[in-house]
Amino acid sequence: MGSLRHPLSISARRSRILPLALMAACAAFGRAQPTPPADIVIRGATVMTGSHGTIEHGSVWVHAGKIAGVGPTVSAPSSATVVDATGLWLTPGIIDPHSHSALDSDVNEATSPVTPSMHMIDAFDNRDADLYRALAGGVTTELLLHGSANMIGGQAVVIKNKFGLDRDAMLFPNAPGSIKFASGENPKRVYGSRDQLPSTRMGNFEVMRMAFEDAKHYMADWDAYDAKVKKGDKDAVAPKRDLKLEALADVLRGKLYVQIHCYRADEFLTEEAIAKEYGYKIRAFHHALEMYKVAPQIAADGTAIATFTDWWGFKDEARDAIPWNAVMSMRQGIRVALKSDSDDHIRRLNVEAGKMVHYGGATEDEAIRMVTLNPAWIIGVDDRVGSIDVGKDADLVLWNHDPLSTYAHAMKVYIDGDLFFDASLPGWGTTHFSGVMHDGGGFGSDDEEDGQ
């Protein structure tokens, strides 16, 4: 419904301005980026580590883009650039495990309920203003997901929000692959409205099973071929490569993290049962608004959730959403992340985390972890980002207030030890970007961009 939405939210989406700066950047593809100082010390901040509590008047030493020290004091060389952060707060970079930013509305290939060979990187527009706005909100890593129109959607891309760099320089190096699944109202509405399968939850799940039966058959053909080759059979004929079945086979082989858009308690259970039947693991349920109803069962499977804090009632399957869901599920052993699914909320995920103190009494440590280390785990990059620990990437945000309060905003954002945003600068506050941004367009979520 449009009553309170901005009427221009879908305007000017298609302008494909290629500014000189971008052409210059393209021409310079592969060149070394300007190097940040080798050593930086951020001194005197309230350091919320995300992994081991908060250090009052703490310091963090960044060396060559990595965290080299963290504590009440650090032993950095005297040549280090010192940032006086007295009175400020320092957190790991905010990580959004569910974004559809910078895809120029190419969120859903809603032409078939099974499209696992779609790759979101093919739609990624690194000049989208939504990336800039998220950066200004302290977001350093995003999982850009396919939408929820299809039971089995496309494969995600993980980015570091180095706004202003070339497209490929914004990709998270060697991040594991993820694939988006969906369930519930969106697939059945999209295809049901065309009198196609699926139009019910029965149809939804059977579409998945049929796809995996195809994939198993395909894998068997390849296994048979590989066995023949191994035996030295020179006449063995390779089966035809099929991108769709290959992607599904990667799911069955455990090569892709499965990220499932799913709202209702019964559907979590059905999804887990299907995953067991076909032998794959579910990395996270996204939205997961009814997880509080079945948390112990799902916790046993090790599946995390990426949830909204307080969205509810926008559709029937969001009717039983309660804002205590995240903390209640966490207390039952579920790994909980908060996510945006919104080009608006991605700008203030720290405040969303603050709500968890209110709704359920999360500690500040637990709340911060829901937007840093836990989403990092969901994406599979928690060994490199998500907390302030020695050896991790120096993705850091300096805040002017406690980041869990309503009043906080990001003052400086570092990614790999390089300053990408500084609110004190005039203009945009960007340090690597000059040129023309593409209009980010609307603030839609995948629920609104699924081909309705």
Next chain:
Amino acid sequence: MRFVAPVTVFVACLAGSIAALAADTPSSSVVAIVGGKLLTVSHGTIDNGVLILADGKIAAVGPAGSVKIPKGAQIVDAKGLTVYPGLIDPESNFGLTEISADSATNDLEERSDEIMPHMHVSDAFHSDTELIPVARLNGITNAVVAPASGDSIAGQDIFIQLYGSREQMMLGTDVALAMNYGAEQRRRGGPTGRATFPSTRMGLVTELRQTFLDTQDYMAKRDAAAKKSDAAFKRDLKFEALIPYLKGERPVVIGVYEAYDVETIMHLAQEFHLRVILNHVTHTQEVLDEIAAWKVPVIIGSIYDAPRANERYDAVFTLPAELAKRGVKIAISSADGGGPASSHSARNLPYAAGFAVGYGLPYDDALKAITLNVAEMFGFGDKLGSLDVGKMANVVLANGDPLDVRTDVKQVYIQGVAVPMVSRQTQLRDEYSK
């Protein structure tokens, strides 16, 4: 802290457009809220304060020691708590929607025509909506309910309180005219719409001007017929609806986003001497001085609207501060930029005001923007919006700063009644916490 729900009964008599609140049904209990930090909104902060609620109204307010606690009063220990007037949302759709995606539960706007002043929100208001208890738990006690924004003239708003019977809840009916101007209305008739007039901004303005002229003509004919006691004169409900607004008796809330659209629609409003409240205005940064010069109050929402391309990230976040700095009376609405774009998110109203503080709005102005200023804009300034003697006892007790997301609201009073802190959501929480 101990609460005993008093058995206050009150009757709101609807008289004309604004309900006269009947204080003549006395409350059987008196509540003394003692020891809290009172944010009065109208006269500063009282650190160790006493607030007396009686007969559904605020009977006394002041520092401890200066206020006599009546005999037999129920004492509520508010030590360590913050006490403030109930929050007021200047634009909501409470009772007009339940499940956004389920059109059968929506009564948001009548889209058959652009000019629909005779649509009365009071006819559709569903007082049992689950949205209201959810918002109430975060300290929202009152709201303006307006139709959605698809029509140039969408209908007439109601002013509600978030507790009581349906009659009690509707403190005022037809309190304001909901108007809109801009791209959204144009699109309906435009190339992607029905290809009917009006399909451009020229069409929208012309249609509005003709409507106001036709109403003036109708008023003249109606007055002439009345003088002659002409019983044959046929009433036209559409024109009748517009009369109080053309006479400047009640405010017109104009939803508009862009600077150039604000200028156009204000010129039209001034031509017909409308009493304007501007709404949204999130892309008007270059005409803020003009807005201040017009001396019209402004509802800002959503503070989370996207900036225009190539604008600084905080172009909209700073708007409340920029307007307040220019002396504009501002209100902040609960409208959410992303998320469920409806009053499902109304419980986040205080956080929108807090966000504005983060971007430069003085704290006191932010609190006013969701209390007293809203009450004043819609004709309830003498009844709501601050902790003052004689005002309705709509009071919130929380364990901290009301504008901070971490704060927990402990108790809400509406007309002196301690409202049960229960919603369908708390019931689900409790059911699954066993």
